[in-house]
Amino acid sequence: MKLRVATVWLGGCSGCHMSFLDMDEFLIELAGLIDLVYSPVIDVKEFPEAVDVCLIEGAVCNEDNLEILRKIRERTKVLVSFGDCAVTGNVPAMRNPFGPDNRENVLQRAYVENARNNPGVPKADGIVPRLLEQVVPVHEAVYVEYYLPGCPPPAARIKEVLVQIINGQAPLLTGPQLKFG
Amino acid sequence: MAAKTLIIDGKAVSAEEGATVLQVARDNNVAIPTLCHLEGVYDVGACRLCLVEVAGSTKLQPACTTKISEGMNIQTNSDRLRKYRRLTLELLFAERNHVCAVCVSNGHCELQTLAYSLGLDHVRYDYVFPKWKVDVTHRLFGMDHNRCILCTRCVRVCWHIEGAGTKNVAGRGATARIISDLDQPWGDSESCTECGKCVMACPTGALFHKGATAGEMEHDRDKLEFIVNAREKQQWLP
Ligand code: SF4
Numbered sequence: 001m002k003l004r005v006a007t008v009w010l011g012g013c014s015g016c017h018m019s020f021l022d023m024d025e026f027l028i029e030l031a032g033l034i035d036l037v038y039s040p041v042i043d044v045k046e047f048p049e050a051v052d053v054c055l056i057e058g059a060v061c062n063e064d065n066l067e068i069l070r071k072i073r074e075r076t077k078v079l080v081s082f083g084d085c086a087v088t089g090n091v092p093a094m095r096n097p098f099g100p101d102n103r104e105n106v107l108q109r110a111y112v113e114n115a116r117n118n119p120g121v122p123k124a125d126g127i128v129p130r131l132l133e134q135v136v137p138v139h140e141a142v143y144v145e146y147y148l149p150g151c152p153p154p155a156a157r158i159k160e161v162l163v164q165i166i167n168g169q170a171p172l173l174t175g176p177q178l179k180f181g
Numbered sequence: 182m183a184a185k186t187l188i189i190d191g192k193a194v195s196a197e198e199g200a201t202v203l204q205v206a207r208d209n210n211v212a213i214p215t216l217c218h219l220e221g222v223y224d225v226g227a228c229r230l231c232l233v234e235v236a237g238s239t240k241l242q243p244a245c246t247t248k249i250s251e252g253m254n255i256q257t258n259s260d261r262l263r264k265y266r267r268l269t270l271e272l273l274f275a276e277r278n279h280v281c282a283v284c285v286s287n288g289h290c291e292l293q294t295l296a297y298s299l300g301l302d303h304v305r306y307d308y309v310f311p312k313w314k315v316d317v318t319h320r321l322f323g324m325d326h327n328r329c330i331l332c333t334r335c336v337r338v339c340w341h342i343e344g345a346g347t348k349n350v351a352g353r354g355a356t357a358r359i360i361s362d363l364d365q366p367w368g369d370s371e372s373c374t375e376c377g378k379c380v381m382a383c384p385t386g387a388l389f390h391k392g393a394t395a396g397e398m399e400h401d402r403d404k405l406e407f408i409v410n411a412r413e414k415q416q417w418l419p
């Protein structure tokens with residue numbers, strides 16, 4: 001049976017997924033080795049049940065991130081923090097040091113102070129998710145099995161981790177493959 | 182001076198009295214990780230990365246400040262030590278804001294290198310996310326407190342190699358910080374000679390040349406070694 005693999009994009013820049021696509025011709029081989037059941041690069045709306053492995057890009061920044069992450073944890077055997085934002089909080093977490101009001105302040109700064117046209121913080125209940133008080137790395141929100149750091153992780157590193165997982169090994173990065181930033 | 186014999190990682194070695202465990206280990210090609218140690222200035226035992234096990238003592242000892250003694254039996258790389266070293270590094274990461282992706286020192290950082298060597302792929306402690314300032318008032322250099330690990334290398338080179346005495350430590354515990362003169366903006370410092378030795382000495386991206394962008398800052402340790410060699414051995418070797 002092929003592994004049921006998912007990838008998800010939380011509070012990140014999508015760079016990790018771009019790097020995933022950078023695996024080039026290995027993607028064709030990969031398509032024969034796994035079933036991609038949920039991902040920003042395929043058109044599935046609801047995170048499915050009984051997923052074997054999920055790569056999670058991005059930090060946990062808003063209520064929507066947190067909700068889907070909890071659902072993913074329930075439905076997935078193995079979670080991999082995919083990229084520095086997921087592993088450390090990275091750039092999205094740079095608002096945290098601005099204190100308890102940071103979410104109001106960053107929205108104010110981005111959508112009002114720096115807006116040339118139509119200043120105003122976007123608000124639409126049920127559509128625009130509320131920011132969390134603090135951005136946290138994925139493993140501060142749910143249990144995570146493995147870590148794949150890098151900003152973004154180069155394609156070779158993603159491939160190495162995927163191959164190890166497909167071969168039934170616990171992925172382990174060593175030497176130049178273990179790197180932040 | 183009298184010679185002492187001791188055992189490091191099962192190997193019998195001898196060295197002169199007064200040497201530190203770290204010196205003897207390095208002379209015998211045993212690598213002990215260090216962060217606050219810097220050749221040419223005295224040791225302070227601040228970072229605790231160099232902790233070793235000494236037979237007969239349950240307390241771990243910092244190799245950089247522990248003097249050798251006759252018959253000492255030292256372990257430098259046990260599972261227990263590796264566990265503590267990783268833990269120490271994780272706490273260093275958690276207590277300030279290290280965003281490697283946008284850091285001037287990314288790829289040339291001693292904190293990163295050590296973390297990788299101990300297999301650190303994530304930090305198990307909750308990040309503190311403290312609020313720290315960046316001082317870019319100096320004409321040539323910048324200081325980002327978010328990346329400072331308080332190793333005090335900058336302080337020691339500033340006082341004891343340059344002799345300027347600009348850099349100091351203020352505060353205690355987690356709020357301790359590196360200051361210039363009497364806690365003034367670095368650019369207002371009257372004692373700073375702009376020699377740049379603190380920048381050369383810094384193991385992280387905390388001190389940097391202005392204008393360096395992500396990953397561009399390489400601390401020129403060779404220059405510092407050159408000066409130290411010249412001072413201590415009267416050797417002017419390039
Ligand atoms: S100082 Fe080192 S560990 Fe800290 S952010 Fe910069 S590169 Fe990363």
Ligand code: SF4
Pocket residue numbers: 335338339340343345346347348372373374375376377378379380
């Ligand atoms: S540039 Fe030189 S004098 Fe100025 S703070 Fe650094 S080490 Fe001290």
Ligand code: SF4
Pocket residue numbers: 328329330331332333334335336359379382383384385387388
């Ligand atoms: S500024 Fe650099 S050299 Fe000075 S204490 Fe901080 S990390 Fe160490």
Ligand code: FES
Pocket residue numbers: 214215216217218225226227228229230231232243244245246
């Ligand atoms: S190198 Fe010995 S305590 Fe830092």
